[in-house]
Amino acid sequence: MPASVSVAASARLHLGFLDMNGGLGRKFGGVGLALDAPATRLALTHADKNAVEGPESARAAALLERAQKRLGVTRRHRLAIEEAIPAHAGLGSGTQLALAVSAALRRLEDLPYDPTADAALMARGARSGLGAGLFQFGGVVVDGGRGAHTSTPPVVARAEFPDAWRVLLICDPDAVGLHGADEHDAFAELPPFDAATSGEVCRLVLMQILPALAEAELSPFGAAVTRIQELVGDHFAPAQGGRRFTSAKVEATVARLLADGATGGGQTSWGPTGFVFVDSDAAARRLLGRHGAQARQEGLDISIHRGLNRGAKIDAVYAQIA
Structure with a gap:
């Protein structure tokens, strides 16, 4: 049994829901990408309490107690969030924090690794299986949505994100995306998502995003992402002040980057973080050089990232026997 376990789980982009209509018996579904940073890093050891x-x-303490209870672990632990x-x-x-805590506890207590079960156990993935899928596999993941008897929405496709491509993240630290009760209320109050729009989104994922990833063609990939963001963003606009983006400053910066050669622009989940894609590190650095100063003057954070084509990193350390 390990003496300690460390877990590193990276951030993800939620590029859009597939089907909020539900007419075929499954609802939501989505497409997402694992990023190289930012990340949640933690270490777990045994302790007296x-x-x-x-x-x-505080959030992690509640998650640790929940994982201990749901997994039937009676021993106590020290959790360090780095x-x-x-x-x-x-x-x-x-x-990612919930899955990292539960994965660390499972490894430390010699229990089977199961991110899909842990997503349900930790009350995550009510609408999306992307978090669990990306925690386990990385890359670009498509989940199949929630059916009548779904525990965690299943991963139905996965693709590698091309190594050469880069992502620029643009975040407004003064804005906060919808979450908790406000998010629940927003979903309840939004109008129906029509079947034709759901059909267009699904076609874009199956016939444009996934083939473009397989053949490393950025232009069709970016065009599909932008179109999905337009469709989904228009649907969520009533909950975001009438805009596709939570932050007007992020929206304007994304538009400037797209006009200067980037592609696939949008907002991840409820934001406020926005993103664009480019085909190389050099292209990313050129855009950062041209637009970074203005973004920072407006109080925004802008940074360059890679996709991450692996799941969370889980390392165990064993005590040496004298």
């Missing part, structure tokens, strides 16, 4: 320290410690994905920024912070 539960103790949690570091960023998001780094945490920013909360309520559209980067999947809550799900």
Whole structure:
């Protein structure tokens, strides 16, 4: 049995829901991408009583207690959070923290690894299986939505994100994406998503995004992402002040980047983080050089990222026997 376990789980982009109509018996579904950063990093060891320290410690303490109870673990633990994905920024912070805690506990207590079960156990993935799928596999993942008897929405497709491509993230630290009760209320109050629009989104994923990834063609990939973001963004606009983006400053910056050669622009989940794609590190650095100063003057954070084509990293350390 390990003496300690460390887990590193990276952020993700939620590129859009597939079907919020539900007419075929499944609802939501989605497409998402794992990023190389930011990440949640934590370490778990045995202790006389539960103790949690570091960023998001209160949230993590509740997750640790839940995981212990649901997995039937009676021993107590010390949990050290070294780094945490920013909360309520559209980067999947809550799900990745929950899955990292449960994965660490399973490994430390010699229990089977099961992110799909843990998503349900930790009350994550009510509408999306992307968090669990990306935690386990990385890359670009498509989940099949929630059916009448679904526990965690299943992964139905996965593709590698081309190594040469880059993602520029644009975040407004003064804005917060919808979450919790406000998010629940927004979904309840939004108008129906018509079947024709759902059909267009699904076609874009199956016949444009996935083939473009397979053949490393950025232009059709980006065009499909932009179109999905337009369709989904228009649907969610009533809950976002009438805009496709939570932050008007992020929206304007994304538009400038798209006009200057980037592609596939949009907002991840409820934001406020926006994104665009480019075909190389050099292209990303050129755009950052041209637009970074203005973005920072407006109080925005802008950074360059890679896709991450692997799941969370889980490492165990064993005590040496004298």
